[in-house]
Amino acid sequence: MVIWANFIITITQMLQMVLQLYFWIVIVAAIMSWIEPNPYNPIVRAIYSVTEPVFDWVRGHMPVVLGGIDFSPMVVIFAIYFLQAFLIPTVRQIALGGLN
Numbered sequence: 001m002v003i004w005a006n007f008i009i010t011i012t013q014m015l016q017m018v019l020q021l022y023f024w025i026v027i028v029a030a031i032m033s034w035i036e037p038n039p040y041n042p043i044v045r046a047i048y049s050v051t052e053p054v055f056d057w058v059r060g061h062m063p064v065v066l067g068g069i070d071f072s073p074m075v076v077i078f079a080i081y082f083l084q085a086f087l088i089p090t091v092r093q094i095a096l097g098g099l100n
Contacts, residue, residue: 008095012088023080025050030073
């Protein structure tokens with residue numbers, strides 16, 4: 001049981017790091033949308049290839065474009081925050097044996 005709990009805790013820590021990295025990638029993508037960088041730059045293409053599928057999914061499921069402003073990065077940031085603040089700690093508590 002201890003091995004399983006340590007495995008779950010390690011997975012949640014790795015997920016926390018991935019979500020934090022993706023948070024900053026979303027911020028950079030939102031800022032890049034304001035300045036319109038060179039679309040042929042490999043870094044710009046990589047950032048867009050990582051964020052645009054998620055933004056498109058959000059746009060397809062929610063009305064997030066209001067007055068020409070796209071709020072899909074904000075929705076993604078809220079989802080990341082929810083996962084970091086609620087879901088990950090809940091899974092860690094379950095792995096440790098519930099509420100002690």
